[in-house]
Amino acid sequence: MGGRSTGSFAVQTPPLHTTELLRRTAFNRVFAAVYTSAIFSLLYHHIRTLVHCKTIVSFSLSFSLLLSDVILAFMWATAQSFRMRPVHRKEYPENLENFIKPSDFPALDVFVCTADPYKEPPMDVVNTSLSVMAYDYPTEKLSVYVSDDGGSALTLFAFMEAAKFARHWLPFCRKKNVMERNPDAYFSTNYASCPESEKIKMMYESMKVRVEHAVDKGKVSEEYIATDQEREAFNKWAAGNFTRQDHPTVIQVLLENSKNRDISGQFMPNLIYVSREKSKTSPHHFKAGALNVLLRISATMTNAPLVLTLDCDMNSNDPQTPLRVLCYVTDPATGSDLAFLQFPQRFRGLNKTDIYASEFKRLFLINSLGFDGIKGPNYVGTGTFFSRRSFFGSPTNPLSPEIPQLHPNRVVHEPINSPSILSLAHHVAGCDYEHQTNWGSEMGFRYGSLVEDYNTGFRLHCEGWRSIFCNPDRPAFYGDAPVTLVDMLNQNKRWAIGLLEVAFSRCSPLIFGIKSMGVMGLGYAHYAFWPIWSIPTMVYAFLPQLALLSGLSIFPKVSEPWFLIYSFLFLGAYGQDLSDFILEGGTFRKWWNDQRMWMIRGSSCFIFGFLEYLLQSLGISAFGFNVTSKVVDDEQSKRYDQEIFDFGVPSPMFVPLTAAAILNLFSFFRGFLQMIGGGDKEGIFLQMLISGFIMVNCWPIYEAIVLRSDKGKMPAKVTVIATFLAWTLYAATSLIFQ
Numbered sequence: 001m002g003g004r005s006t007g008s009f010a011v012q013t014p015p016l017h018t019t020e021l022l023r024r025t026a027f028n029r030v031f032a033a034v035y036t037s038a039i040f041s042l043l044y045h046h047i048r049t050l051v052h053c054k055t056i057v058s059f060s061l062s063f064s065l066l067l068s069d070v071i072l073a074f075m076w077a078t079a080q081s082f083r084m085r086p087v088h089r090k091e092y093p094e095n096l097e098n099f100i101k102p103s104d105f106p107a108l109d110v111f112v113c114t115a116d117p118y119k120e121p122p123m124d125v126v127n128t129s130l131s132v133m134a135y136d137y138p139t140e141k142l143s144v145y146v147s148d149d150g151g152s153a154l155t156l157f158a159f160m161e162a163a164k165f166a167r168h169w170l171p172f173c174r175k176k177n178v179m180e181r182n183p184d185a186y187f188s189t190n191y192a193s194c195p196e197s198e199k200i201k202m203m204y205e206s207m208k209v210r211v212e213h214a215v216d217k218g219k220v221s222e223e224y225i226a227t228d229q230e231r232e233a234f235n236k237w238a239a240g241n242f243t244r245q246d247h248p249t250v251i252q253v254l255l256e257n258s259k260n261r262d263i264s265g266q267f268m269p270n271l272i273y274v275s276r277e278k279s280k281t282s283p284h285h286f287k288a289g290a291l292n293v294l295l296r297i298s299a300t301m302t303n304a305p306l307v308l309t310l311d312c313d314m315n316s317n318d319p320q321t322p323l324r325v326l327c328y329v330t331d332p333a334t335g336s337d338l339a340f341l342q343f344p345q346r347f348r349g350l351n352k353t354d355i356y357a358s359e360f361k362r363l364f365l366i367n368s369l370g371f372d373g374i375k376g377p378n379y380v381g382t383g384t385f386f387s388r389r390s391f392f393g394s395p396t397n398p399l400s401p402e403i404p405q406l407h408p409n410r411v412v413h414e415p416i417n418s419p420s421i422l423s424l425a426h427h428v429a430g431c432d433y434e435h436q437t438n439w440g441s442e443m444g445f446r447y448g449s450l451v452e453d454y455n456t457g458f459r460l461h462c463e464g465w466r467s468i469f470c471n472p473d474r475p476a477f478y479g480d481a482p483v484t485l486v487d488m489l490n491q492n493k494r495w496a497i498g499l500l501e502v503a504f505s506r507c508s509p510l511i512f513g514i515k516s517m518g519v520m521g522l523g524y525a526h527y528a529f530w531p532i533w534s535i536p537t538m539v540y541a542f543l544p545q546l547a548l549l550s551g552l553s554i555f556p557k558v559s560e561p562w563f564l565i566y567s568f569l570f571l572g573a574y575g576q577d578l579s580d581f582i583l584e585g586g587t588f589r590k591w592w593n594d595q596r597m598w599m600i601r602g603s604s605c606f607i608f609g610f611l612e613y614l615l616q617s618l619g620i621s622a623f624g625f626n627v628t629s630k631v632v633d634d635e636q637s638k639r640y641d642q643e644i645f646d647f648g649v650p651s652p653m654f655v656p657l658t659a660a661a662i663l664n665l666f667s668f669f670r671g672f673l674q675m676i677g678g679g680d681k682e683g684i685f686l687q688m689l690i691s692g693f694i695m696v697n698c699w700p701i702y703e704a705i706v707l708r709s710d711k712g713k714m715p716a717k718v719t720v721i722a723t724f725l726a727w728t729l730y731a732a733t734s735l736i737f738q
């Protein structure tokens, strides 16, 4: 950080940001060395056993254990990239005034994506957008673009209403210095009640009633349409052949910052509704496609150098967030190779011990701190401030877009609502526009994976861009996490498929990634191969138990030194995981639930993701982006708040999970009988430990099968199929293990 001299005294300019290496780094490195030796000795043990196998059965058993442990070792080794150099950063937005005047702030384009008015209620999208429109940022530099992939008049209507409400809401927030600028969140807290706030609340409630009424009816009533201009906009839907998958582009400028003023007389930010052209014959590339259209439309209208991407549920919780971003962006020391700043995904309304581990503390926080000490965190799709330039080639090798109007350096002079701009905007939103261009491959958000966020961040890092992790004490954003098990598993299955698409692509992190960026590539490979976690999970959930049921001992005896290696490897990995978790503000109960969810993912959504990916690769089936529902019924949310697992909606993904639970129970009791009956105790001790540990983890499943009678209990169908599966496995293996 540079100094500044005042008169004859050299005064240190107060810093904009600081970075501190975490204290646990040294320990992490030593521990990694010790743990590596333990892994190698275990692998040696496995290979030795394998060589001495005399039968096919014992060979396959040993081979499965070896394969599982090799995969676990791979996961562990690649995860070390997150442990070698973790850092904490701090920003000091209060010092910003020493460096830059508000009139020199860079412009900011905010992208909000939504895709389905029934899974993502338009009122939620509106709340998210209002929360960023109310940022403490010069309004003439702020634009909010909403992408509606649902192509819904209901969402447009909600935004027409929001534009009117914003005229009151924005000055109110400024005047009262409200921190919570998402009206829904504000009015559900203990806000300071006064005549003015009550008046605004009434307006908010009546807007909500109109929007929800329209959503319930599935159309916008005549009485709600106020002007000819609005009617004209809705006429596009009335034309008859307008469907979600097939419709022309709709671009509606709802607020213009050189024209529209709020009730206090201040100009408003730009607000633009976009629903890109869709046609059944052109691929639309889901969210990445939507974001690229917004990149181009915003280029024609405002072309701000800073771009914030948000999911429709991710609303702002701190109006000063853009100022934190400026702490890095305006600092000359930051360098011109900064592609994006990532804020962690945080979630509103998680239950106390986070039973579905939706917080993803490792993914969104711990590992991001680790990456931050190297080249920076991976992009997680939302809460991300990009430099527009980073979408157009590497830091040293810029790519020119196919038309000059999209160039990231261009300054737009015309008003956004002028006919020439609008016609260009429609042109770049067309579904054939990207034909034979670099969009999605070298330019913009990258295609080819259902986790476009992971893929795009990965490719940017490979190109030589950096990123920064920004994790202020007051969370910058809050989003929604799925509150039913099946929603969570479906979301994670989509991620698994998307990750495998990158893992086995031309630019696999394992080869291309490590070649381009060393240790960072390892971290990316760790994520790409997440789904293969299902292999060791399934092996350890079934194999020792099936062996136990046949009275077969497959692990070292307690008295053998190899037993110590096993114990060290297990306790070491779990212990370090727990300590990372606690050091970053977690609790023991949350950690416990987190490790349980990893077992559950490994034996449900990851296997199914794996299979679906295979089927797609063989051309047998195709998958899409199945949007996570942000609506919950009261009963489900009650169960969630009571921390009860929700198996209510049957899913094939529950079957392996339930089969494992049943099998572990039986094998444990079989082993227990053997032990008290004076059989071999030492030989089956480890198998008993594993079964016992899994059983403790499976408690919610036993409860859901036997003890519960509410609607979230295990569907009988699943229990029957799982029991049959467990029994078949037992019958088959007991023949083989003879």
Ligand SMILES: O=c1ccn([C@@H]2O[C@H](COP(=O)(O)OP(=O)(O)O[C@H]3O[C@H](CO)[C@@H](O)[C@H](O)[C@H]3O)[C@@H](O)[C@H]2O)c(=O)[nH]1
Binding pocket: 113, 114, 115, 116, 120, 147, 149, 285, 286, 287, 290, 310, 311, 312, 313, 380, 381, 382, 450, 451, 452, 453, 491, 494, 495, 498, 625, 626, 627, 628, 629
């Ligand atoms: O065709 C589509 C599909 C989705 N979306 C939007 O993408 C966002 C994320 O969708 P969601 O169903 O909430 O997915 P999640 O799995 O919860 O999201 C995580 O994972 C996604 C990648 O799978 C990332 O894009 C997200 O940013 C990240 O939060 C939402 O705003 C959607 O409206 C679109 O705009 N168009």
Ligand SMILES: [Mn+2]
Binding pocket: 311, 313, 480, 628
């Ligand atoms: Mn989401």
